[in-house]
Each structure stands twice: as structure tokens, then as C-alpha cells.
Amino acid sequence: MSGCPVVNRMTTRQPDNATTMDVNWFIFDLGNTVIKLAYERVMENICKRAVITRDDLVELLESPGAYRDLERGAVTFEQFHDFLSDRAGYRGSLADLQETWSDFFDGPLPGIEDLLGRLRDRYRLAFLSNSNEIHAQLIPRKFAAIFERDDRLIFSHRFKTAKPDPEMFQRTLEIIGALPSQAVFVDDLLENVLAARSVGITAYQFRDVFSLEDALRTDGLI
Structure with missing residues (x-):
């Protein structure tokens, strides 16, 4: 669910070896790809109860025991609070x-x-999020209208790894029962897109729905 890195968004699509006949799964990131994150609001509200600036907090959250370890399931939310x-x-x-x-x-x-509704006419959908125990409970309830019964929701902390680690993508393929050539991945962060490609998954960097639709249409996927 990571919302803080700022990356180059110029590359949207990947010429790939998979054919449209191979693909039967679309895997979407959630934060800032499907659901808009309110990262700055959360940072502001933490700072209101802390003795730290926003910039120092953002830097601190990259430290061991903080945000990234929470996403990898290396610390519990209670331990994160203590941190x-x-x-x-x-x-x-x-x-x-x-x-x-x-x-x-x-x-x-x-x-x-x-777009998700139209993709479901041809493909199965999965959602892969760098997440934590709080968001994994909240998202399926708060955004129930986005998901359907046959969708797969995969939250990183449950598997003790997270994007962009290639292991997270390999585990995802195991969960959905697909080969790399049978899946397409969409994420707003370039580092995650490149990691998916490194294990053979066709991947697109998300900028907005219009640009994604255009790339998928060009590649014959919609």
C-alpha cells in the first residue's frame, strides 16, 4: 500500500513475450492504482500527536521496525505503535x-x-497490496463494492515479504495458480513494475485509467 516513493512515471507499458491468448489473470496494486491514498493526511495526524516534523517522520518510517517492516509482517501494529x-x-x-x-x-x-468490470468479462482479477493487519481488515469492508466474490486479495504482511521483492510476485503466482505468462500486473510505482517483469510477468505502470486503457487496447488485452 506504499504511498510515499516518488518515481519516474514515463514508462507505462512493456513490450512482452506473452500473447493475449496466454493471459487469464490481471493483478492490480491497490494504493494509488485502484484506491486513492491519503498519505499526507495520515502523516499530518501522526505529527499532531508527536514531537517530529513531517519530513523527519517520512524518513523515520523507512527505518527498521517501521512502515516497511510492517508491510513485510516483520512487526505487528502494536510494535509499530511502540516504535x-x-x-x-x-x-x-x-x-x-x-x-x-x-x-x-x-x-x-x-x-x-x-475498467475492472470490463476486465472481469475476460479475466480473473487479483489485488496485491503492500499492507498491514489494520488495512487488511479495513479494505474488504470499506471498499466491498470494488471487489467481487471470485477476486483474490493478497496482503503482503501475511507472507512475510512485500513488493518489490520478486518473492512477493512468485508467491502471488502460486496463490492464483498462474504462470508468469498468464498474468498482467498493474502498479503505480515503477520499482514494483520492474520487479514483476523480472519474474516474467507483463507489467504496466499506472498513471491514470485513460492511459492504462490505451496501453491495454494497443496490446490487444481489452
């Missing part, structure tokens, strides 16, 4: 942090639900 209390002077309770962390999402990105 912020110790390192950022966070004064809120565990319940306060859970409430703030639950406010990470603004809603579906424009046009994405229509």
Missing part, C-alpha cells in the same frame, strides 16, 4: 494510531471500477 512512541515521541494510544492509520484511503480512482 513511534519511542522514536517520534508519539503520544497517542494504540487505538488513536489505529484510527489514524484507518484513514489512509479517499476512495476509488476515477474510472477504475468501470
